[in-house]
Amino acid sequence: xxxxxxxxxxxxxxxxxxxxxxxxxxxxxxxxxxxxxxxxxxxxxxxxxxxxxxxxxxxxxxxxxxxxxxxxxxxxxxxxxxxxxxxxxxxxxxxxxxxxxxxxxxxxxxxxxxxxxxxxxxxxxxxxxxxxxxxxxxxxxxxxxxxxxxxxxxxxxxxxxxxxxxxxxxxxxxxxxxxxxxxxxxxxxxxxxxxxxxxxxxxxxxxxxxxxxxxxxxxxxxxxxxxxxxxxxxxxxxxxxxxxxxxxxxxxxxxxxxxxxxxxxxxxxxxxxxxxxxxxxxxxxxxxxxxxxxxxxxxxxxxxxxxxxxxxxxxxxxxxxxxxxxxxxxxxxxxxxxxxxxxxxxxxxxxxxxxxxxxxxxxxxxxxxxxxxxxxxxxxxxxxxxxxxxxxxxxxxxxxxxxxxxxxxxxxxxxxxxxxxxxxxxxxxxxxxxxxxxxxxxxxxxxxxxxxxxxxxxxxxxxxxxxxxxxxxxxxxxxxxxxxxxxxxxxxxxxxxxxxxxxxxxxxxxxxxxxxxxxxxxxxxxxxxxxxxxxxxxxxxxxxxxxxxxxxxx
Numbered sequence: 001x002x003x004x005x006x007x008x009x010x011x012x013x014x015x016x017x018x019x020x021x022x023x024x025x026x027x028x029x030x031x032x033x034x035x036x037x038x039x040x041x042x043x044x045x046x047x048x049x050x051x052x053x054x055x056x057x058x059x060x061x062x063x064x065x066x067x068x069x070x071x072x073x074x075x076x077x078x079x080x081x082x083x084x085x086x087x088x089x090x091x092x093x094x095x096x097x098x099x100x101x102x103x104x105x106x107x108x109x110x111x112x113x114x115x116x117x118x119x120x121x122x123x124x125x126x127x128x129x130x131x132x133x134x135x136x137x138x139x140x141x142x143x144x145x146x147x148x149x150x151x152x153x154x155x156x157x158x159x160x161x162x163x164x165x166x167x168x169x170x171x172x173x174x175x176x177x178x179x180x181x182x183x184x185x186x187x188x189x190x191x192x193x194x195x196x197x198x199x200x201x202x203x204x205x206x207x208x209x210x211x212x213x214x215x216x217x218x219x220x221x222x223x224x225x226x227x228x229x230x231x232x233x234x235x236x237x238x239x240x241x242x243x244x245x246x247x248x249x250x251x252x253x254x255x256x257x258x259x260x261x262x263x264x265x266x267x268x269x270x271x272x273x274x275x276x277x278x279x280x281x282x283x284x285x286x287x288x289x290x291x292x293x294x295x296x297x298x299x300x301x302x303x304x305x306x307x308x309x310x311x312x313x314x315x316x317x318x319x320x321x322x323x324x325x326x327x328x329x330x331x332x333x334x335x336x337x338x339x340x341x342x343x344x345x346x347x348x349x350x351x352x353x354x355x356x357x358x359x360x361x362x363x364x365x366x367x368x369x370x371x372x373x374x375x376x377x378x379x380x381x382x383x384x385x386x387x388x389x390x391x392x393x394x395x396x397x398x399x400x401x402x403x404x405x406x407x408x409x410x411x412x413x414x415x416x417x418x419x420x421x422x423x424x425x426x427x428x429x430x431x432x433x434x435x436x437x438x439x440x441x442x443x444x445x446x447x448x449x450x451x452x453x454x455x456x457x458x459x460x461x462x463x464x465x466x467x468x469x470x471x472x473x474x475x476x477x478x479x480x481x482x483x484x485x486x487x488x489x490x491x492x493x494x495x496x497x498x499x500x501x502x503x504x505x506x507x508x509x510x511x512x513x514x515x516x517x518x519x520x521x522x523x524x525x526x527x528x529x530x531x532x533x534x535x536x537x538x539x540x541x542x543x544x545x546x547x548x549x550x551x552x553x554x
Contacts, residue, residue, distance in 0.1 A: 127240065129288070137191065148167050162416040165413060174429065185245070250295055268283045284458075292372060295449065297325075297330070301459065302319060332532060336499040338495060344363055364431075370438040370441070371446070376392060377508050451519060465495065494532040502520050
Protein backbone atom coordinates (compact mmCIF):
# COMPACT_ATOMS: atom_id res chain seq x y z
CA UNK A 1 0.00 0.00 0.00
CA UNK A 2 1.43 3.47 -0.83
CA UNK A 3 3.00 5.29 2.08
CA UNK A 4 0.35 7.99 2.24
CA UNK A 5 -2.43 5.40 2.07
CA UNK A 6 -0.92 3.75 5.14
CA UNK A 7 -0.38 7.05 6.90
CA UNK A 8 -3.90 8.20 6.21
CA UNK A 9 -5.13 5.36 8.38
CA UNK A 10 -3.58 7.11 11.33
CA UNK A 11 -5.87 10.06 10.69
CA UNK A 12 -8.46 7.87 12.33
CA UNK A 13 -7.02 9.36 15.53
CA UNK A 14 -7.14 12.88 14.08
CA UNK A 15 -9.35 14.23 16.82
CA UNK A 16 -8.35 12.01 19.73
CA UNK A 17 -6.20 14.89 20.90
CA UNK A 18 -9.25 17.01 21.56
CA UNK A 19 -10.97 14.22 23.40
CA UNK A 20 -7.86 13.42 25.42
CA UNK A 21 -7.49 17.02 26.49
CA UNK A 22 -10.99 16.89 27.88
CA UNK A 23 -10.45 13.36 29.12
CA UNK A 24 -7.40 14.12 31.19
CA UNK A 25 -9.40 16.79 32.93
CA UNK A 26 -12.85 15.25 32.53
CA UNK A 27 -14.34 13.69 35.57
CA UNK A 28 -12.82 16.90 36.64
CA UNK A 29 -12.13 20.01 34.73
CA UNK A 30 -15.33 21.96 34.27
CA UNK A 31 -16.91 18.68 33.33
CA UNK A 32 -19.73 16.56 34.35
CA UNK A 33 -23.22 16.53 35.67
CA UNK A 34 -23.42 13.75 33.13
CA UNK A 35 -24.61 10.33 34.20
CA UNK A 36 -25.84 10.14 37.78
CA UNK A 37 -22.81 11.94 39.13
CA UNK A 38 -23.21 14.41 41.96
CA UNK A 39 -20.97 17.44 41.83
CA UNK A 40 -18.87 18.06 44.93
CA UNK A 41 -20.66 19.87 47.70
CA UNK A 42 -17.49 21.66 48.78
CA UNK A 43 -17.43 25.40 48.24
CA UNK A 44 -14.87 26.28 50.89
CA UNK A 45 -12.18 28.83 50.27
CA UNK A 46 -9.80 27.32 52.78
CA UNK A 47 -6.16 27.07 51.80
CA UNK A 48 -5.64 24.03 53.99
CA UNK A 49 -4.70 20.62 52.52
CA UNK A 50 -7.12 18.95 50.15
CA UNK A 51 -8.74 16.88 52.90
CA UNK A 52 -9.69 20.06 54.73
CA UNK A 53 -10.71 21.88 51.59
CA UNK A 54 -13.12 19.07 50.78
CA UNK A 55 -15.09 19.60 53.97
CA UNK A 56 -18.71 20.56 53.25
CA UNK A 57 -20.13 23.78 54.63
CA UNK A 58 -23.60 25.21 54.42
CA UNK A 59 -25.31 28.50 54.98
CA UNK A 60 -26.78 29.18 58.37
CA UNK A 61 -28.97 32.01 57.18
CA UNK A 62 -31.53 30.73 54.70
CA UNK A 63 -32.49 32.76 51.66
CA UNK A 64 -36.18 33.05 51.00
CA UNK A 65 -37.72 31.10 48.14
CA UNK A 66 -38.66 33.30 45.20
CA UNK A 67 -42.28 34.31 45.35
CA UNK A 68 -44.31 34.68 42.15
CA UNK A 69 -43.26 37.89 40.42
CA UNK A 70 -40.93 38.85 43.26
CA UNK A 71 -37.76 40.76 42.40
CA UNK A 72 -34.90 39.28 44.42
CA UNK A 73 -33.61 41.55 47.13
CA UNK A 74 -29.91 42.18 47.64
CA UNK A 75 -28.90 40.17 50.68
CA UNK A 76 -25.72 40.98 52.57
CA UNK A 77 -23.51 38.07 53.65
CA UNK A 78 -24.45 36.51 56.93
CA UNK A 79 -22.72 34.14 59.35
CA UNK A 80 -21.97 30.58 58.29
CA UNK A 81 -21.34 27.39 60.14
CA UNK A 82 -19.98 23.98 59.25
CA UNK A 83 -22.22 21.18 58.07
CA UNK A 84 -21.24 17.76 56.79
CA UNK A 85 -24.63 17.01 55.26
CA UNK A 86 -25.10 19.69 52.63
CA UNK A 87 -25.07 18.51 49.03
CA UNK A 88 -24.89 21.72 47.02
CA UNK A 89 -25.46 20.22 43.58
CA UNK A 90 -27.23 16.92 43.09
CA UNK A 91 -29.27 14.97 40.58
CA UNK A 92 -32.65 13.36 40.64
CA UNK A 93 -33.16 9.84 39.34
CA UNK A 94 -32.95 9.46 35.57
CA UNK A 95 -34.82 6.18 35.44
CA UNK A 96 -37.27 7.70 32.96
CA UNK A 97 -34.55 8.71 30.51
CA UNK A 98 -34.48 6.14 27.69
CA UNK A 99 -31.15 4.57 26.84
CA UNK A 100 -31.47 2.33 23.78
CA UNK A 101 -29.19 -0.53 22.78
CA UNK A 102 -25.89 0.21 21.06
CA UNK A 103 -25.15 -1.46 17.75
CA UNK A 104 -21.73 -2.28 16.35
CA UNK A 105 -20.64 -1.48 12.81
CA UNK A 106 -17.62 -2.06 10.61
CA UNK A 107 -14.93 0.61 10.64
CA UNK A 108 -14.36 2.14 7.19
CA UNK A 109 -11.02 1.78 5.44
CA UNK A 110 -10.10 5.46 5.55
CA UNK A 111 -6.79 4.84 3.83
CA UNK A 112 -8.56 3.37 0.82
CA UNK A 113 -11.15 6.16 0.80
CA UNK A 114 -8.91 9.20 1.24
CA UNK A 115 -5.36 8.05 0.42
CA UNK A 116 -5.37 9.26 -3.18
CA UNK A 117 -6.94 12.58 -2.26
CA UNK A 118 -4.39 13.20 0.49
CA UNK A 119 -1.55 12.67 -2.01
CA UNK A 120 -3.01 14.89 -4.72
CA UNK A 121 -1.51 18.23 -5.70
CA UNK A 122 -4.54 20.32 -4.74
CA UNK A 123 -2.92 23.75 -4.72
CA UNK A 124 -6.22 25.41 -3.85
CA UNK A 125 -6.87 23.33 -0.77
CA UNK A 126 -7.74 25.66 2.08
CA UNK A 127 -5.32 26.00 4.97
CA UNK A 128 -6.80 25.05 8.34
CA UNK A 129 -7.08 26.99 11.57
CA UNK A 130 -7.66 24.87 14.67
CA UNK A 131 -9.33 26.68 17.59
CA UNK A 132 -9.33 24.72 20.86
CA UNK A 133 -12.00 25.01 23.50
CA UNK A 134 -11.93 26.37 27.02
CA UNK A 135 -8.72 25.27 28.83
CA UNK A 136 -7.16 24.26 25.50
CA UNK A 137 -4.37 26.85 25.43
CA UNK A 138 -1.34 26.93 27.68
CA UNK A 139 -1.04 30.10 29.78
CA UNK A 140 2.28 31.43 31.06
CA UNK A 141 3.51 34.24 33.27
CA UNK A 142 5.09 36.51 30.68
CA UNK A 143 7.48 37.94 33.25
CA UNK A 144 8.87 34.71 34.72
CA UNK A 145 7.97 32.13 32.07
CA UNK A 146 6.19 29.96 34.64
CA UNK A 147 3.28 27.90 33.31
CA UNK A 148 0.06 29.18 34.87
CA UNK A 149 -2.16 26.64 33.11
CA UNK A 150 -0.94 23.43 31.46
CA UNK A 151 1.26 21.84 34.13
CA UNK A 152 0.17 20.19 37.37
CA UNK A 153 2.00 18.84 40.40
CA UNK A 154 5.62 19.31 41.43
CA UNK A 155 6.62 22.96 41.31
CA UNK A 156 3.67 23.99 39.12
CA UNK A 157 1.45 26.91 40.03
CA UNK A 158 -0.70 26.32 43.11
CA UNK A 159 -4.06 28.14 42.82
CA UNK A 160 -4.53 27.80 46.59
CA UNK A 161 -1.60 30.16 47.18
CA UNK A 162 -2.03 33.92 47.04
CA UNK A 163 0.41 34.25 44.14
CA UNK A 164 -1.18 31.36 42.25
CA UNK A 165 -4.68 32.77 42.68
CA UNK A 166 -3.59 36.23 41.56
CA UNK A 167 -1.94 34.90 38.39
CA UNK A 168 -4.76 32.57 37.36
CA UNK A 169 -7.61 34.95 38.16
CA UNK A 170 -8.26 38.09 36.16
CA UNK A 171 -8.02 41.46 37.87
CA UNK A 172 -11.06 43.10 39.43
CA UNK A 173 -11.52 46.84 39.85
CA UNK A 174 -14.74 48.78 40.28
CA UNK A 175 -15.65 51.03 37.40
CA UNK A 176 -12.96 49.65 35.08
CA UNK A 177 -14.02 47.94 31.83
CA UNK A 178 -13.28 44.22 31.56
CA UNK A 179 -11.00 44.78 28.56
CA UNK A 180 -8.71 46.92 30.69
CA UNK A 181 -8.38 44.37 33.50
CA UNK A 182 -5.28 42.57 32.25
CA UNK A 183 -2.36 40.91 33.96
CA UNK A 184 0.96 39.49 32.83
CA UNK A 185 -0.44 36.07 31.89
CA UNK A 186 -0.49 35.33 28.15
CA UNK A 187 -1.30 32.33 25.92
CA UNK A 188 1.67 30.27 24.77
CA UNK A 189 0.40 27.74 22.23
CA UNK A 190 -2.29 25.11 22.32
CA UNK A 191 -1.97 22.21 24.73
CA UNK A 192 -0.28 19.62 22.53
CA UNK A 193 0.47 17.74 25.76
CA UNK A 194 -0.41 18.23 29.39
CA UNK A 195 2.48 18.00 31.86
CA UNK A 196 1.49 16.30 35.11
CA UNK A 197 3.56 15.31 38.12
CA UNK A 198 2.12 12.98 40.74
CA UNK A 199 4.08 11.66 43.72
CA UNK A 200 7.20 13.22 42.22
CA UNK A 201 6.84 11.24 38.97
CA UNK A 202 6.50 13.41 35.84
CA UNK A 203 4.53 12.25 32.82
CA UNK A 204 2.62 13.69 29.88
CA UNK A 205 -0.95 13.22 28.74
CA UNK A 206 -1.47 13.79 25.03
CA UNK A 207 -3.87 16.65 24.53
CA UNK A 208 -4.01 18.31 21.10
CA UNK A 209 -0.70 16.63 20.21
CA UNK A 210 -2.25 13.88 18.09
CA UNK A 211 -4.44 16.34 16.21
CA UNK A 212 -1.54 18.60 15.32
CA UNK A 213 0.74 15.74 14.32
CA UNK A 214 -1.76 13.86 12.19
CA UNK A 215 -2.71 17.00 10.29
CA UNK A 216 0.89 16.92 9.08
CA UNK A 217 0.54 13.24 8.21
CA UNK A 218 -2.56 14.07 6.17
CA UNK A 219 -0.63 16.47 3.96
CA UNK A 220 -0.79 19.59 6.13
CA UNK A 221 2.09 21.06 8.07
CA UNK A 222 2.33 22.98 11.31
CA UNK A 223 5.66 24.27 12.51
CA UNK A 224 4.37 24.32 16.09
CA UNK A 225 4.20 20.53 16.33
CA UNK A 226 6.96 18.95 18.44
CA UNK A 227 8.33 17.26 15.32
CA UNK A 228 8.68 20.59 13.53
CA UNK A 229 7.49 21.13 9.97
CA UNK A 230 6.47 18.05 8.00
CA UNK A 231 6.95 18.34 4.24
CA UNK A 232 5.78 16.09 1.45
CA UNK A 233 7.04 18.20 -1.45
CA UNK A 234 4.13 19.93 -3.18
CA UNK A 235 1.58 17.80 -1.28
CA UNK A 236 2.06 20.02 1.77
CA UNK A 237 -0.55 22.42 3.07
CA UNK A 238 -0.73 24.69 6.07
CA UNK A 239 -2.50 24.33 9.37
CA UNK A 240 -2.33 26.77 12.22
CA UNK A 241 -3.24 26.72 15.89
CA UNK A 242 -5.02 29.74 17.32
CA UNK A 243 -4.00 29.81 20.97
CA UNK A 244 -5.89 32.30 23.08
CA UNK A 245 -6.49 33.29 26.67
CA UNK A 246 -9.65 31.26 27.35
CA UNK A 247 -10.36 33.22 30.52
CA UNK A 248 -11.02 36.45 28.70
CA UNK A 249 -14.04 37.82 26.83
CA UNK A 250 -14.79 35.82 23.66
CA UNK A 251 -15.22 39.00 21.63
CA UNK A 252 -11.69 40.07 22.57
CA UNK A 253 -10.46 36.73 21.30
CA UNK A 254 -12.52 36.99 18.10
CA UNK A 255 -10.80 40.30 17.40
CA UNK A 256 -7.41 38.67 18.00
CA UNK A 257 -8.47 35.88 15.64
CA UNK A 258 -8.95 38.50 12.93
CA UNK A 259 -5.35 39.67 13.30
CA UNK A 260 -4.17 36.06 13.37
CA UNK A 261 -6.02 35.29 10.11
CA UNK A 262 -4.57 38.32 8.33
CA UNK A 263 -1.04 37.32 9.38
CA UNK A 264 -1.46 33.70 8.29
CA UNK A 265 -3.17 34.70 5.06
CA UNK A 266 -0.15 36.82 4.10
CA UNK A 267 2.15 33.92 4.97
CA UNK A 268 0.22 31.37 2.89
CA UNK A 269 -0.05 33.72 -0.08
CA UNK A 270 3.72 34.28 -0.02
CA UNK A 271 4.31 30.51 0.14
CA UNK A 272 1.96 29.81 -2.75
CA UNK A 273 3.43 32.59 -4.83
CA UNK A 274 6.90 31.13 -4.36
CA UNK A 275 5.70 27.60 -5.18
CA UNK A 276 3.15 28.21 -7.96
CA UNK A 277 3.66 31.77 -9.10
CA UNK A 278 0.39 33.68 -9.31
CA UNK A 279 -1.64 30.66 -10.40
CA UNK A 280 -3.75 30.11 -7.28
CA UNK A 281 -7.13 31.11 -5.87
CA UNK A 282 -7.39 33.80 -3.17
CA UNK A 283 -6.55 32.31 0.21
CA UNK A 284 -9.45 31.44 2.48
CA UNK A 285 -9.43 29.24 5.56
CA UNK A 286 -11.30 26.25 6.89
CA UNK A 287 -11.78 26.65 10.64
CA UNK A 288 -12.18 23.59 12.85
CA UNK A 289 -13.30 24.74 16.28
CA UNK A 290 -13.90 22.69 19.38
CA UNK A 291 -16.37 23.60 22.14
CA UNK A 292 -16.07 27.29 23.11
CA UNK A 293 -13.75 27.82 20.15
CA UNK A 294 -16.84 27.46 17.96
CA UNK A 295 -18.45 30.47 19.65
CA UNK A 296 -15.38 32.60 18.99
CA UNK A 297 -15.29 31.50 15.35
CA UNK A 298 -19.01 32.07 14.79
CA UNK A 299 -18.83 35.57 16.24
CA UNK A 300 -15.87 36.29 13.97
CA UNK A 301 -17.71 35.08 10.88
CA UNK A 302 -20.70 37.29 11.61
CA UNK A 303 -18.98 40.46 12.90
CA UNK A 304 -15.29 40.29 12.02
CA UNK A 305 -13.23 42.34 14.46
CA UNK A 306 -16.13 44.61 15.50
CA UNK A 307 -16.78 45.04 19.20
CA UNK A 308 -20.22 44.73 20.81
CA UNK A 309 -22.38 47.87 20.95
CA UNK A 310 -21.84 49.84 24.15
CA UNK A 311 -25.57 50.09 24.81
CA UNK A 312 -25.93 46.28 24.98
CA UNK A 313 -28.23 46.03 21.95
CA UNK A 314 -27.89 43.33 19.33
CA UNK A 315 -25.48 44.40 16.57
CA UNK A 316 -26.16 44.19 12.85
CA UNK A 317 -24.70 41.07 11.25
CA UNK A 318 -22.17 42.08 8.59
CA UNK A 319 -20.46 38.73 7.88
CA UNK A 320 -17.22 40.69 7.86
CA UNK A 321 -15.18 37.61 8.76
CA UNK A 322 -16.78 35.36 6.16
CA UNK A 323 -14.64 36.74 3.35
CA UNK A 324 -11.67 34.99 4.95
CA UNK A 325 -13.43 31.72 5.84
CA UNK A 326 -14.79 29.04 3.54
CA UNK A 327 -15.98 26.49 6.11
CA UNK A 328 -16.55 26.57 9.83
CA UNK A 329 -16.78 23.13 11.41
CA UNK A 330 -18.01 23.26 15.02
CA UNK A 331 -17.36 20.24 17.22
CA UNK A 332 -19.55 19.80 20.32
CA UNK A 333 -20.06 23.56 20.63
CA UNK A 334 -22.59 24.67 23.29
CA UNK A 335 -24.27 27.27 21.09
CA UNK A 336 -27.09 27.75 23.62
CA UNK A 337 -24.85 27.31 26.66
CA UNK A 338 -24.27 24.59 29.23
CA UNK A 339 -25.37 23.92 32.79
CA UNK A 340 -21.80 22.87 33.56
CA UNK A 341 -20.67 26.49 33.30
CA UNK A 342 -23.16 27.55 35.96
CA UNK A 343 -22.17 24.71 38.28
CA UNK A 344 -18.48 25.58 38.12
CA UNK A 345 -19.03 29.31 38.52
CA UNK A 346 -21.26 28.62 41.52
CA UNK A 347 -19.07 26.16 43.38
CA UNK A 348 -15.63 25.96 41.77
CA UNK A 349 -14.04 22.77 40.53
CA UNK A 350 -11.55 20.14 41.62
CA UNK A 351 -9.59 18.46 38.83
CA UNK A 352 -9.08 15.25 40.78
CA UNK A 353 -8.28 14.15 44.31
CA UNK A 354 -4.57 14.58 43.52
CA UNK A 355 -4.70 17.90 41.68
CA UNK A 356 -5.58 21.47 42.66
CA UNK A 357 -8.98 22.88 43.45
CA UNK A 358 -10.05 25.99 41.58
CA UNK A 359 -12.27 28.08 43.81
CA UNK A 360 -15.37 29.80 42.49
CA UNK A 361 -13.92 33.23 43.30
CA UNK A 362 -11.05 32.51 40.89
CA UNK A 363 -13.28 31.12 38.13
CA UNK A 364 -15.75 33.94 38.72
CA UNK A 365 -13.23 36.52 37.50
CA UNK A 366 -13.24 34.97 33.98
CA UNK A 367 -15.75 36.61 31.58
CA UNK A 368 -15.62 33.75 29.04
CA UNK A 369 -17.12 31.27 31.52
CA UNK A 370 -20.21 33.45 31.97
CA UNK A 371 -20.58 33.48 28.18
CA UNK A 372 -21.03 29.69 28.36
CA UNK A 373 -24.13 30.06 30.55
CA UNK A 374 -27.42 28.78 29.09
CA UNK A 375 -30.10 31.17 27.84
CA UNK A 376 -32.68 32.16 30.46
CA UNK A 377 -35.47 31.85 27.89
CA UNK A 378 -34.88 28.10 27.81
CA UNK A 379 -35.59 27.83 31.56
CA UNK A 380 -32.31 26.31 32.72
CA UNK A 381 -33.12 27.19 36.36
CA UNK A 382 -36.50 26.93 38.07
CA UNK A 383 -37.36 27.75 41.66
CA UNK A 384 -38.29 25.02 44.09
CA UNK A 385 -42.03 24.92 44.74
CA UNK A 386 -43.64 27.19 42.17
CA UNK A 387 -41.06 26.29 39.48
CA UNK A 388 -40.90 29.83 38.17
CA UNK A 389 -37.86 30.44 36.01
CA UNK A 390 -34.89 32.15 37.66
CA UNK A 391 -32.91 34.74 35.71
CA UNK A 392 -29.29 33.63 36.09
CA UNK A 393 -28.11 36.73 34.22
CA UNK A 394 -29.30 38.95 37.09
CA UNK A 395 -26.45 39.59 39.57
CA UNK A 396 -29.02 40.03 42.35
CA UNK A 397 -29.89 36.35 41.98
CA UNK A 398 -26.25 35.44 42.54
CA UNK A 399 -26.15 37.61 45.62
CA UNK A 400 -29.41 36.24 46.96
CA UNK A 401 -28.32 32.63 46.60
CA UNK A 402 -24.71 33.40 47.52
CA UNK A 403 -23.29 31.87 44.38
CA UNK A 404 -19.70 32.12 43.20
CA UNK A 405 -18.13 35.49 43.89
CA UNK A 406 -21.03 36.26 46.23
CA UNK A 407 -20.38 33.28 48.51
CA UNK A 408 -19.17 34.74 51.84
CA UNK A 409 -16.90 31.71 52.25
CA UNK A 410 -14.91 32.99 49.28
CA UNK A 411 -13.71 35.98 51.31
CA UNK A 412 -10.43 34.16 51.98
CA UNK A 413 -9.81 33.95 48.24
CA UNK A 414 -11.00 37.52 47.66
CA UNK A 415 -8.47 38.67 50.23
CA UNK A 416 -5.74 37.13 48.08
CA UNK A 417 -7.19 38.54 44.86
CA UNK A 418 -7.63 42.05 46.29
CA UNK A 419 -4.64 42.44 48.65
CA UNK A 420 -4.91 46.21 48.67
CA UNK A 421 -8.40 46.16 50.19
CA UNK A 422 -8.62 45.27 53.88
CA UNK A 423 -12.35 45.85 54.39
CA UNK A 424 -14.31 42.64 53.49
CA UNK A 425 -17.42 44.70 52.67
CA UNK A 426 -15.47 46.73 50.12
CA UNK A 427 -14.02 43.53 48.66
CA UNK A 428 -17.55 42.19 48.30
CA UNK A 429 -18.61 45.38 46.51
CA UNK A 430 -15.71 45.04 44.05
CA UNK A 431 -16.64 41.40 43.44
CA UNK A 432 -20.30 42.34 42.84
CA UNK A 433 -19.23 45.04 40.37
CA UNK A 434 -17.10 42.48 38.49
CA UNK A 435 -19.90 39.91 38.50
CA UNK A 436 -22.30 42.50 37.09
CA UNK A 437 -19.91 43.45 34.28
CA UNK A 438 -19.33 39.80 33.37
CA UNK A 439 -23.05 38.99 33.27
CA UNK A 440 -23.86 42.12 31.25
CA UNK A 441 -21.12 41.28 28.76
CA UNK A 442 -22.37 37.69 28.52
CA UNK A 443 -25.90 38.90 27.74
CA UNK A 444 -24.59 41.20 25.01
CA UNK A 445 -22.52 38.35 23.55
CA UNK A 446 -25.58 36.08 23.55
CA UNK A 447 -27.70 38.73 21.82
CA UNK A 448 -25.10 39.02 19.07
CA UNK A 449 -24.96 35.27 18.49
CA UNK A 450 -28.75 34.89 18.66
CA UNK A 451 -29.45 37.16 15.68
CA UNK A 452 -30.81 34.96 12.84
CA UNK A 453 -28.55 35.23 9.81
CA UNK A 454 -27.59 33.21 6.75
CA UNK A 455 -23.94 33.24 5.66
CA UNK A 456 -23.10 34.63 2.22
CA UNK A 457 -22.44 32.34 -0.73
CA UNK A 458 -19.10 30.60 -0.43
CA UNK A 459 -19.19 30.25 3.36
CA UNK A 460 -20.75 27.26 5.11
CA UNK A 461 -21.29 26.28 8.74
CA UNK A 462 -21.17 22.65 9.82
CA UNK A 463 -21.87 20.87 13.09
CA UNK A 464 -20.76 17.53 14.50
CA UNK A 465 -22.37 16.67 17.82
CA UNK A 466 -23.59 13.78 19.93
CA UNK A 467 -27.20 12.92 20.74
CA UNK A 468 -27.14 9.46 22.33
CA UNK A 469 -26.50 10.33 25.99
CA UNK A 470 -28.75 12.00 28.57
CA UNK A 471 -27.47 15.54 29.14
CA UNK A 472 -28.53 17.86 31.95
CA UNK A 473 -30.62 20.81 30.81
CA UNK A 474 -32.35 22.13 33.95
CA UNK A 475 -31.59 22.78 37.61
CA UNK A 476 -34.06 23.27 40.42
CA UNK A 477 -32.78 25.77 43.00
CA UNK A 478 -33.78 25.45 46.64
CA UNK A 479 -34.03 28.22 49.22
CA UNK A 480 -30.34 27.85 50.16
CA UNK A 481 -29.15 28.12 46.56
CA UNK A 482 -28.59 24.39 46.19
CA UNK A 483 -28.98 23.06 42.65
CA UNK A 484 -30.56 19.74 41.67
CA UNK A 485 -30.62 18.46 38.10
CA UNK A 486 -34.24 17.80 37.16
CA UNK A 487 -34.34 17.60 33.35
CA UNK A 488 -32.33 16.04 30.56
CA UNK A 489 -32.18 16.07 26.78
CA UNK A 490 -30.29 13.85 24.34
CA UNK A 491 -26.73 15.03 23.86
CA UNK A 492 -23.15 13.97 24.45
CA UNK A 493 -23.38 14.03 28.24
CA UNK A 494 -22.24 17.65 28.50
CA UNK A 495 -23.61 19.52 25.49
CA UNK A 496 -27.25 18.81 24.77
CA UNK A 497 -28.55 18.36 21.25
CA UNK A 498 -30.79 21.48 21.54
CA UNK A 499 -27.80 23.55 22.69
CA UNK A 500 -25.51 22.34 19.91
CA UNK A 501 -28.20 23.11 17.32
CA UNK A 502 -29.24 26.35 19.05
CA UNK A 503 -32.77 24.96 18.84
CA UNK A 504 -35.24 27.72 19.71
CA UNK A 505 -38.18 25.31 19.88
CA UNK A 506 -37.16 24.81 23.52
CA UNK A 507 -37.45 28.52 24.32
CA UNK A 508 -40.35 29.97 26.28
CA UNK A 509 -43.01 31.39 23.96
CA UNK A 510 -41.82 29.60 20.82
CA UNK A 511 -44.39 27.30 19.28
CA UNK A 512 -43.01 23.86 18.58
CA UNK A 513 -42.80 22.91 14.90
CA UNK A 514 -41.58 19.75 13.17
CA UNK A 515 -38.73 21.67 11.56
CA UNK A 516 -35.70 23.03 13.37
CA UNK A 517 -35.93 26.67 14.45
CA UNK A 518 -32.42 28.08 14.85
CA UNK A 519 -30.67 31.41 14.23
CA UNK A 520 -27.79 29.40 12.73
CA UNK A 521 -28.15 28.48 9.05
CA UNK A 522 -26.54 25.07 9.15
CA UNK A 523 -25.10 23.73 5.90
CA UNK A 524 -25.14 20.25 7.36
CA UNK A 525 -25.30 18.51 10.73
CA UNK A 526 -23.91 15.12 11.72
CA UNK A 527 -24.90 13.34 14.93
CA UNK A 528 -22.84 10.53 16.39
CA UNK A 529 -23.72 8.04 19.12
CA UNK A 530 -20.78 8.84 21.39
CA UNK A 531 -20.38 10.83 24.56
CA UNK A 532 -18.43 14.09 24.79
CA UNK A 533 -15.11 12.36 25.26
CA UNK A 534 -15.77 9.54 22.82
CA UNK A 535 -17.15 11.80 20.10
CA UNK A 536 -13.79 12.65 18.55
CA UNK A 537 -12.64 9.02 18.66
CA UNK A 538 -15.60 7.82 16.61
CA UNK A 539 -14.67 6.60 13.08
CA UNK A 540 -17.78 8.35 11.76
CA UNK A 541 -16.42 11.61 13.13
CA UNK A 542 -13.08 11.12 11.38
CA UNK A 543 -14.78 10.10 8.14
CA UNK A 544 -16.98 13.20 8.10
CA UNK A 545 -14.10 15.54 8.95
CA UNK A 546 -11.87 14.10 6.24
CA UNK A 547 -14.60 14.44 3.63
CA UNK A 548 -15.20 18.08 4.56
CA UNK A 549 -11.53 18.98 4.53
CA UNK A 550 -10.36 16.90 1.57
CA UNK A 551 -13.21 16.13 -0.83
CA UNK A 552 -16.35 18.19 -0.30
CA UNK A 553 -17.23 20.57 -3.17
CA UNK A 554 -16.72 24.29 -2.65
